[in-house]
Amino acid sequence: MASAMSMKASPVHPSKITTVKALVESTSSSSIPSFYNFTPYLRDEPIASDAEDSVPIIDITLLVSGTPEEQSQIIHQLSKACSDWGCFMVINHDVTESLTKAMIASFQEFFDLPEEEKKEYQGNHVMDPIRCGTGFNPSMDKANYWRDFLKCFAHPEFHTPNKPARFSEIAREFSKRNREVVIILLKAISKSLGLEESYVAKAANFELGLQLLAANYYPTCPEPEKAIGIPAHYDHGLLTTLVNNGVSGLQVKHNEKWFNVNIPANVLFVQVADHLEILSNGKYKSIAHRALVNNKATRMSIALAHGPSLDTVMRPALELVDNESNQPAYVEMTYREFLELQQTGRLRSKFQSDIEQSRAV
Numbered sequence: 001m002a003s004a005m006s007m008k009a010s011p012v013h014p015s016k017i018t019t020v021k022a023l024v025e026s027t028s029s030s031s032i033p034s035f036y037n038f039t040p041y042l043r044d045e046p047i048a049s050d051a052e053d054s055v056p057i058i059d060i061t062l063l064v065s066g067t068p069e070e071q072s073q074i075i076h077q078l079s080k081a082c083s084d085w086g087c088f089m090v091i092n093h094d095v096t097e098s099l100t101k102a103m104i105a106s107f108q109e110f111f112d113l114p115e116e117e118k119k120e121y122q123g124n125h126v127m128d129p130i131r132c133g134t135g136f137n138p139s140m141d142k143a144n145y146w147r148d149f150l151k152c153f154a155h156p157e158f159h160t161p162n163k164p165a166r167f168s169e170i171a172r173e174f175s176k177r178n179r180e181v182v183i184i185l186l187k188a189i190s191k192s193l194g195l196e197e198s199y200v201a202k203a204a205n206f207e208l209g210l211q212l213l214a215a216n217y218y219p220t221c222p223e224p225e226k227a228i229g230i231p232a233h234y235d236h237g238l239l240t241t242l243v244n245n246g247v248s249g250l251q252v253k254h255n256e257k258w259f260n261v262n263i264p265a266n267v268l269f270v271q272v273a274d275h276l277e278i279l280s281n282g283k284y285k286s287i288a289h290r291a292l293v294n295n296k297a298t299r300m301s302i303a304l305a306h307g308p309s310l311d312t313v314m315r316p317a318l319e320l321v322d323n324e325s326n327q328p329a330y331v332e333m334t335y336r337e338f339l340e341l342q343q344t345g346r347l348r349s350k351f352q353s354d355i356e357q358s359r360a361v
């Protein structure tokens with residue numbers, strides 16, 4: 001019965017729809033068009049019960065103004081968080097709750113713009129400085145994602161759409177404050193790897209680092225168990241900071257199980273991304289995560305990818321490699337090359353096979 005429902009044709013012709021939001025608003029269908037059906041991939045691995053374990057919490061004030069003892073304790077906690085989980089919650093940071101709320105409201109206003117106005121920002125290439133799009137792609141025969149997005153380069157150059165009003169101003173402040181948190185974290189992470197505190201920032205030429213501000217919009221979905229917002233993936237920068245609108249849906253993979261992550265309003269959720277994995281020669285691994293959808297409330301998340309500068313060659317820190325048990329596990333390439341390979345679907349397998357190789361020795 002359920003599968004028959006999923007096969008029911010959508011009353012809306014796909015070519016008329018440019019976003020998942022528009023699809024949802026144009027129909028009251030209780031089923032999703034079949035090309036959103038992600039079922040074969042979705043329920044493949046176990047989901048942890050909420051009580052099983054919990055994401056580590058890092059109090060950033062202790063990194064900034066703690067006693068030397070408190071600092072070394074928190075650096076130790078950070079090291080464990082990065083190596084055991086690949087993610088953590090940052091509390092007591094300067095990205096205020098009101099700023100986050102204003103940023104979420106501004107992105108909501110953007111997604112509420114008429115489809116025609118949003119089309120102006122449609123882009124296809126990873127290097128387009130402003131790019132909005134959707135999981136919806138009628139020309140693809142594989143499953144699509146239940147998600148619309150807007151991505152803007154926020155650093156070293158700042159680009160945002162010129163509407164809605166105040167979007168740009170709020171996005172600038174939000175990106176800047178997130179970046180400040182990341183600068184503090186990268187210093188502590190360098191120390192936790194036994195490196196000098198400016199090591200990661202210098203190696204990644206972080207002063208010119210690419211910062212990508214991305215909002216994900218997941219409308220309510222009549223068949224949430226069949227669709228996916230974003231399938232399992234790893235982020236490409238050094239660290240990602242993430243907030244959401246109080247609706248949960250994010251899951252991270254820890255010890256071969258998927259954990260639900262509920263992000264409180266005043267918390268920044270931080271994920272280890274691929275370039276920290278490369279720099280640390282696999283000591284800290286990027287975390288697999290995915291976004292589920294639901295049938296009760298629209299979910300929005302805002303992710304900031306904080307990466308190296310585009311033209312810096314990234315490789316494992318020389319201090320962390322040797323010719324014996326710590327051989328470099330990743331090939332050298334610029335962040336730009338990495339992103340371009342990733343976009344054309346050629347990178348992850350290569351990156352992954354490098355990891356597999358390093359695990360095999």
Ligand SMILES: O=C(O)CCC(=O)C(=O)O
Nearest residue numbers: 214216230250291301303
């Ligand atoms: O919506 C989320 O919580 C996850 C978003 C995400 O993984 C991404 O934008 O890369």
Ligand SMILES: [Fe+2]
Nearest residue numbers: 233234235289
């Ligand atoms: Fe992600």
